[in-house]
Structures are given as C-alpha cells and as structure tokens.
Amino acid sequence: MKKKHRKKLHIGGNIILFVVALLVFVPLVWLIVSSFKTDADVIKYPPAFLPEQWVLTQYKYVSEAIPVFSMLKNTVVFAGSVTIVSLIIDSLAAFAFARMEFRGKKVLFTVILMTMMVPFQIIMIPLYIEEYKLGILDTLLGLILPRASGAYGIYMLTSFFSRIPKSIEEAARIDGLNNFQIYHKIVIPLSKPALITLGIYHFMNNWNDLLYPMILTNSVENRTLSAGLAILVGSNSIKYGPTLAATVISIMPLLLLFLFGQRFFIEGTATGGDKE
Amino acid sequence: MKKQGKIKVKYQNTAYLFILPSMLILTVFVFVPLIAAFVISFLNMDLYMSDISLAGFDNFIKMFHDERMWGATKNTLIFTFAEVPLQVGVALLITMLMQRNTKFHKFLRASFYIPYVCSMTAISILWSMLLNSNSGMLAYLLKKIGVVMPNLLSDAHYAMAVVILVTVWRNFGYTLTILTAATLDIPNSLYEAADLDGATGWKKFIYITIPSIKQTIGFCIVTTFILAFQAFDQIYVLTGGGPQHKTETLVSYIYDRGFRTEHDLGYASAISVYLFIIIAVITIVMRRYLNREEQK
Numbered sequence: 048m049k050k051k052h053r054k055k056l057h058i059g060g061n062i063i064l065f066v067v068a069l070l071v072f073v074p075l076v077w078l079i080v081s082s083f084k085t086d087a088d089v090i091k092y093p094p095a096f097l098p099e100q101w102v103l104t105q106y107k108y109v110s111e112a113i114p115v116f117s118m119l120k121n122t123v124v125f126a127g128s129v130t131i132v133s134l135i136i137d138s139l140a141a142f143a144f145a146r147m148e149f150r151g152k153k154v155l156f157t158v159i160l161m162t163m164m165v166p167f168q169i170i171m172i173p174l175y176i177e178e179y180k181l182g183i184l185d186t187l188l189g190l191i192l193p194r195a196s197g198a199y200g201i202y203m204l205t206s207f208f209s210r211i212p213k214s215i216e217e218a219a220r221i222d223g224l225n226n227f228q229i230y231h232k233i234v235i236p237l238s239k240p241a242l243i244t245l246g247i248y249h250f251m252n253n254w255n256d257l258l259y260p261m262i263l264t265n266s267v268e269n270r271t272l273s274a275g276l277a278i279l280v281g282s283n284s285i286k287y288g289p290t291l292a293a294t295v296i297s298i299m300p301l302l303l304l305f306l307f308g309q310r311f312f313i314e315g316t317a318t319g320g321d322k323e
Numbered sequence: 324m325k326k327q328g329k330i331k332v333k334y335q336n337t338a339y340l341f342i343l344p345s346m347l348i349l350t351v352f353v354f355v356p357l358i359a360a361f362v363i364s365f366l367n368m369d370l371y372m373s374d375i376s377l378a379g380f381d382n383f384i385k386m387f388h389d390e391r392m393w394g395a396t397k398n399t400l401i402f403t404f405a406e407v408p409l410q411v412g413v414a415l416l417i418t419m420l421m422q423r424n425t426k427f428h429k430f431l432r433a434s435f436y437i438p439y440v441c442s443m444t445a446i447s448i449l450w451s452m453l454l455n456s457n458s459g460m461l462a463y464l465l466k467k468i469g470v471v472m473p474n475l476l477s478d479a480h481y482a483m484a485v486v487i488l489v490t491v492w493r494n495f496g497y498t499l500t501i502l503t504a505a506t507l508d509i510p511n512s513l514y515e516a517a518d519l520d521g522a523t524g525w526k527k528f529i530y531i532t533i534p535s536i537k538q539t540i541g542f543c544i545v546t547t548f549i550l551a552f553q554a555f556d557q558i559y560v561l562t563g564g565g566p567q568h569k570t571e572t573l574v575s576y577i578y579d580r581g582f583r584t585e586h587d588l589g590y591a592s593a594i595s596v597y598l599f600i601i602i603a604v605i606t607i608v609m610r611r612y613l614n615r616e617e618q619k
Contacts, residue, residue: 057524060420064431067417070492071435077460078449094460136344143341149334155342162353164606168553168574169599172581172592173359174352176372193352196345226337255442257556258574262582273444277560280448287452294448298441305440309433312440316497317504 082106082291089288106296109289113279114267115296122271123300124187125260126253129194130246136196138242141204142230146216156205163198171262178263185264190271193263194253200245203318207241208234240314247308248315254301272297360599363592370586382593392594394568395576402487402572403551409491411543414498418506419528432503435496446493447560451476454485479569482562486570490557498543505539506532541613548609552602573598 077096081089082105084098089105109115143149144156167174174193175184183189211234219229235242260274267275276293279285285293305312367378386392417435421428438446456462456474465472475481509532517527533540555574558564564571564579571579573594581591 064417064420068431068434071438071496074449074453075437075441077453090458092458093463094458096460136348140342140345143338147335147338147341149336149338152338155346159345159349162349164603165353165357165599166549166553166602168555168577169595169602170353170356170360171577172588172595173356173363175582176359176363176588177351177356179372192348196348198349201345226335226341230341251440255444257442257444257559258578262578273442273556276448277444277556280451280560281563287458290448291452294445298445301440302437305437313433313436313500316436316500 078291079295082288082295084288084291086288089291105288105292109285109292109296112285112289113275113293115272115275115293117268118270118272118275119296119300121187121269122254122273122297125190125271126250128187128191129253130249132191132195133197133200133249134242134246137200137245138204138208138235138238139230140196140201141208142226142234144201144205145208146211146229146234147226159198159201161198163202167259171258175262185266185269187269189263190260194249200249203245204238204241207238211237240311243308244311244315244318247304247311250304251301251312360592360595363589364596366589366592368587368589370582370588372588378589382590383597385590386593386597391568391571391576395571395573398483398568398570399552399554399572401483402490402554402570403548406487406490406551406554407544407547409487410495410498410547411540413491413495414502414543415533415540417495417499418502419525419532421503422506422524422528422532424507432496432499435499437496438493439497441493443490443493443556444560447489447557450485450489450492451561476562477566479566482566482570486557486561489561490551490554493557494547498547501543502536502539505536509535537616538613541609541616545606545609545613549602549606552598552605 080097083101083103085100085102085104088095088098088100140159144152178184178189181189183192215233215237216229219233224232254271255273256271257273257277260271261277264270264274270278272293276290276297279293280290364382365378365380367374367376367381421431453459453461454472454475456472459472462472473481475485513531513535514527517531522530553574554572555578558570558572558575559578562570564575577591577594577598580594581588
C-alpha cells in the first residue's frame with residue numbers, strides 16, 4: 048500500500064517538474080525563434096510559434112535602427128573591465144586582510160562589510176552629481192570606476208585566502224619572497240577557481256544591470272544593452288520584430304557563457320548561501 | 324618595526340599599499356556619496372545644480388504629505404510581501420521534488436537557472452510581448468478556450484500581480500540553486516535513520532530537510548527581501564509604474580522625481596534617505612532574529 052502511495056507522489060512530483068520546465072522553456076524558446084521571423088510572421092494572426100521562413104531581417108532592421116553593436120561593445124567593455132579591475136583591486140585588499148597584520152585591520156574590514164548594506168539606489172543621486180563634477184558622467188570610465196572595488200569581492204576573497212595553509216606561505220618566505228611575490232606567485236594561482244567564480248558573478252551582474260548605467264549615461268552612443276533596450280522599448284521607438292532581435296542579442300553572450308561555464312555560475316550562487 | 328615583547332604580532336606597513344586602491348574607490352564612490360545623500364536631502368537642488376539653497380526639513384515634511392510617496396511605500400510593501408514568499412516557496416517546493424541528485428534533476432536545476440542569467444530587462448520585454456492582449460500568443464490561446472484576456476499590464480487590478488509573477492519567474496532558479504546546495508550537504512545518515520522508521524519522502528522533507536537548511540532559508544529570505552525593496556527594472560519595462568502609479572515602487576518614484584519629471588534632486592534624496600532607513604532597520608531586525616534562531 049505504502050509503496051503504491053509513494054509511487055503516485057513520485058509521478059505527481061514529476062508532472063509538476065515537467066510543467067515548470069515547460070513554463071520556463073517555452074517563453075525563452077519563443078523569444079529566440081521569433082527573432083528569426085519575417086515581418087509578416089511577426090504580426091501574423093493567429094500567431095504561429097515557429098517562423099514559416101527563418102530569416103535575419105529583424106537583426107538587419109535593429110542594426111539599422113539603433114546602434115545595437117556599439118551598445119554590445121559598450122556592455123562588453125563595461126562588464127569586462129569591471130570584472131578584471133575589481134578582481135585585481137579586491138584580491139590585493141583581500142590579501143592584506145587575510146594574510147597580513149596591520150593597525151586598524153578589524154575596524155577597516157567591518158566598515159567595508161557595512162557598505163554591503165548600502166544599495167546603489169540610495170547613493171545614485173550623489174553619485175550622479177559627483178560624476179558630473181569630475182567630468183566622467185556619460186563616459187565608460189564613469190561606469191567602470193565606481194564598480195572597480197566592492198565589499199562582496201573583498202569579503203569573499205578574504206575568506207578564501209584565509210583558508211590557504213600558513214605552511215605554504217612560510218616556505219615561500221624562507222625562499223625570500225616578499226609579500227607582493229607571495230600574493231602574485233602563490234596566493235593568486237591557488238585561488239583560480241574562486242577568482243573565476245567571482246569574476247563570472249561580477250560579469251553577469253554588470254552585464255544585466257539597468258538602473259546604474261541608465262543614470263550614469265545619457266547619450267545613445269555610451270549606453271549599455273539593457274539601458275539602451277529599456278529606454279527604446281519605453282519610448283516605443285522601435286517595432287516589435289527588431290525588439291525581439293535586440294533582446295536576443297542582449298542575452299545571447301551570457302547564455303553561451305552559461306552553456307560552457309555552468310559550474311562557475313552555479314557555484315557562485317551556491318557559495319553565496321554560505322555568506323552568513 | 325618594533326617587536327612588542329612576547330606578543331608575536333608583527334605589523335606590516337606594506338599592508339596599507341595593498342588596501343589603498345580599494346579604500347580609495349570605496350571612499351570616493353561609496354562613503355562620500357552616502358554622506359552626501361543625507362546632506363542633499365536637506366537642500367533645495369535640481370538636476371542642473373543651479374540655485375542650491377538650504378531646505379531644512381522641508382523635503383521631509385513635503386514627503387509626509389505626498390500621497391504618491393505613500394502609494395509607492397504601499398506598493399513596495401505589497402510587492403515585497405508577495406514576491407519574497409512566492410519566490411522562496413516555489414524554490415522550496417521544487418527542491419522537495421528534486422531531492423535525488425540524478426542527471427535529470429541536475430539538468431532541470433541548470434535549466435531553471437537560465438532565466439536568472441538573462442537580464443530582468445530582457446525578461447520583462449519578453450513577457451510584455453507575450454502578454455500583449457492584441458497580438459500576443461497567450462491572448463490567442465485563451466481566446467480559443469473562450470477567455471478574453473484583458474490588457475493585464477494596463478489594468479489596475481492585474482498589473483502588480485503580473486510584475487510579481489514575472490519577478491518570481493526570473494528569480495526562483497537563483498533561490499533554488501542556493502537551497503539545493505544546502506540540501507546536498509545534509510548527511511545521508513539522517514535520511515537512513517528516517518527510512519528505518521518508515522518515513523515517506525514528504526515527511527522526511529518536513530522533519531529532516533527543512534530543519535537542516537533553516538539557516539539557508541533564512542538567508543534567502545533576507546537577501547530576497549532586501550532586493551525586492553529595491554525593485555526597479557521590471558517595473559520600468561513592464562508598466563513604467565502605471566497604471567495610475569499602481570505599480571510604482573519607492574525606487575521607481577525616486578527615479579521619476581529625480582531624473583525624469585521634476586529633476587528635484589533634493590526631494591528625491593529625502594525619499595532615498597527614507598528608503599535607506601527602512602532597509603537598514605529591516606536588515607538589522609531580520610539578522611537579529613536569524614542569529615537568535617541560530618543560538619537556539
């Protein structure tokens with residue numbers, strides 16, 4: 048009796064999973080296949096799921112209507128630079144917090160951790176004014192600099208670096224390596240997985256960010272993909288078909304990265320849960 | 324460098340060189356703006372930064388008489404208190420259904436993470452197209468079974484619900500990943516003991532899994548809560564805060580008053596300070612509660 052009951056539950060569970068999987072997949076697949084439709088297919092009524100003819104018309108339109116490829120370039124430069132620069136700066140700070148002793152260490156670390164409680168939304172107005180005064184508003188530099196270091200990266204790397212056994216470091220010191228050489232030749236190579244995971248986390252978050260690039264840039268040439276897209280859709284200035292194509296262009300790079308480096312995305316998220 | 328008696332702590336001044344770049348960035352782009360946010364909230368100041376004058380508490384007094392501000396507060400609360408339990412609840416339900424670490428379950432888990440890889444902007448554009456009541460797929464399918472779908476996003480009764488559901492659709496995979504990682508850490512011996520007692524899958528989940536991952540569930544609730552309080556992207560794309568400000572959250576309102584319509588930075592800053600205080604209080608209270616639970 049009990050076994051039968053259990054089997055029923057098991058089947059019921061799988062049905063729910065199947066429905067959820069459909070709910071996740073169907074809209075995404077629809078978005079991607081629809082971007083290859085002809086104009087007639089896009090507005091066809093009754094709507095068809097698959098294109099009758101697979102064409103690149105919508106991609107051609109969107110590249111003519113908006114500077115979508117320069118937005119793509121901006122997004123790559125912005126997300127890529129933030130990732131690389133913040134990994135360097137945060138790992139340097141984390142090395143000091145994890146492996147060195149200095150006055151004020153505890154206080155400084157606590158203060159840095161507290162900045163995790165300050166969301167961008169709170170400081171966006173002063174940041175806007177500051178960038179205006181510094182003359183870096185509406186530039187890629189102005190997008191990269193405020194994100195060049197962050198509490199989360201410092202925190203995560205400090206806890207990772209602390210776990211490297213002291214003996215390795217002592218052996219290196221006997222060999223005459225100084226602090227920077229230990230950082231550069233020992234700690235960094237040993238931390239590659241953590242750095243990749245954190246790097247993916249930064250890359251994804253900055254790639255997908257909307258409000259931040261929207262506030263700090265205002266010319267079309269300097270916009271990132273999400274900011275450019277959101278504003279165009281909001282102002283109804285591009286048509287349905289090209290919007291589909293532009294949306295696909297904006298998500299494809301990360302989806303491809305996810306396909307190949309899935310482990311690092313999932314790990315980055317899963318280790319987030321250990322933060323406490 | 325002095326040796327301080329028996330204590331073997333050797334201070335290394337080079338450490339300051341290591342932390343210097345990050346302290347510079349954090350000072351210029353976090354600490355200074357945070358203090359400035361408070362200062363600006365006491366000023367009359369617009370986007371063009373001309374005619375700056377002291378406002379005293381005027382911005383705050385104005386805020387308490389501003390119906391749109393109270394509406395935005397209410398909407399933020401509705402959004403948060405509906406979205407957070409739904410997101411964590413859906414993730415928990417799926418965690419329960421996928422307790423075995425089979426290949427199929429691994430595949431599903433990765434699949435459920437895909438919407439989270441896409442930006443909220445892209446996901447919101449996707450759903451606003453699917454939900455379009457004139458030409459959208461969903462409207463057509465519903466019509467076939469005799470249901471006329473209203474234009475959900477411009478309907479005051481449904482708009483907020485759609486915003487919440489789209490958010491859950493994109494984010495549940497994120498929570499699921501965190502919860503799954505925690506359940507995989509539970510020692511198998513606990514489940515084996517339950518097997519001997521003849522416990523079913525459901526019972527095992529309630530009496531073993533949930534208590535073992537209580538900390539992680541708490542963590543998910545706190546982080547999702549803080550993020551929900553700052554919701555902006557999906558609202559900007561899906562509804563623009565409408566219809567009749569029915570989906571306008573505090574961040575949408577700050578953006579609108581500061582950067583889009585009135586360009587009133589002083590007033591927008593006052594609302595930011597108010598939002599910051601709410602978030603800080605909630606974070607502290609929730610952390611306290613979680614820590615107390617931990618000590619039990």
